[in-house]
Amino acid sequence: xxxxxxxxxxLEVKKFIxxxxxxxxxxxxxxxxxxxxxTKDLFNNxxxxxxxxxxxxxxxxxxxxxxxxxxxxxxxxxxxxxENPEASYYDTLASSYKxxxxxxxxxxxxxxxxxxKYVATDDKVSTKFTKLDELKFGNLTLLKIKDGKVTKFITxxxxxxxxLGI
Numbered sequence: 715x716x717x718x719x720x721x722x723x724x725l726e727v728k729k730f731i732x733x734x735x736x737x738x739x740x741x742x743x744x745x746x747x748x749x750x751x752x753t754k755d756l757f758n759n760x761x762x763x764x765x766x767x768x769x770x771x772x773x774x775x776x777x778x779x780x781x782x783x784x785x786x787x788x789x790x791x792x793x794x795x796x797e798n799p800e801a802s803y804y805d806t807l808a809s810s811y812k813x814x815x816x817x818x819x820x821x822x823x824x825x826x827x828x829x830x831k832y833v834a835t836d837d838k839v840s841t842k843f844t845k846l847d848e849l850k851f852g853n854l855t856l857l858k859i860k861d862g863k864v865t866k867f868i869t870x871x872x873x874x875x876x877x878l879g880i
Contacts, residue, residue, distance in 0.1 A: 776820045777828045778846060782862045786818055790878070791857040793822035793829075804854055807871075811878040819878075824851055839869055 720728075776784070781791050790811075794804045808819050824833050834840070834850035843849050843864075856874045858866035868874050 774819075774821055776822050777826060778822065778832050778849065779828065781820065781822060781857070782846075782859060782864075784818070784820065784859070788858070788860045789818040789820065791820045791822050791859060792874075793824055793851045793855040793857065794853060795824040795833075797825050798853060800854075807874065807878065807880060810880050814879065816879075822851075842867075 776791060792804065792808050794801060798804070805821075808821065811819055822829060824830070829851075832846075832849050832851055834852055838850060839852040839855070840848055840850040852869045854869065854871065854874070856866070856868040856877060857864050858868075858877070866877065868877055
């Protein structure tokens, strides 16, 4: 019987091939496992169909952190909660002003998580403030902003109508 001798390089190549084959087998096994179990549950469930909707960016809405960064020199920000029973009336006020289109008006939803810390909980609305952290909105607030600074802070509906010329 003749004994076959192999060099170190040949042994290393054999080890590499065995490791590569083992890795390929593991990857193929994971593929078939996920194909059989995971995707079956996600996509083959006939009781629920997945529907997709297109995302829409609303350029008329702002949050407190970005309300001073608009490109216009002068504009208004109307802050109120969309869940407020009078929200449709407030929206009508802003819409009727938009018909005049003297200055842009932006909406700030007080119900948005990013704006909630700026809502006055004890009816102590801050009409004068030096930093945004001190700002506290009431149920309805109209801010007039000029050159990135708040120049008017109005909380009464009659005064807001007068300011907007409605």
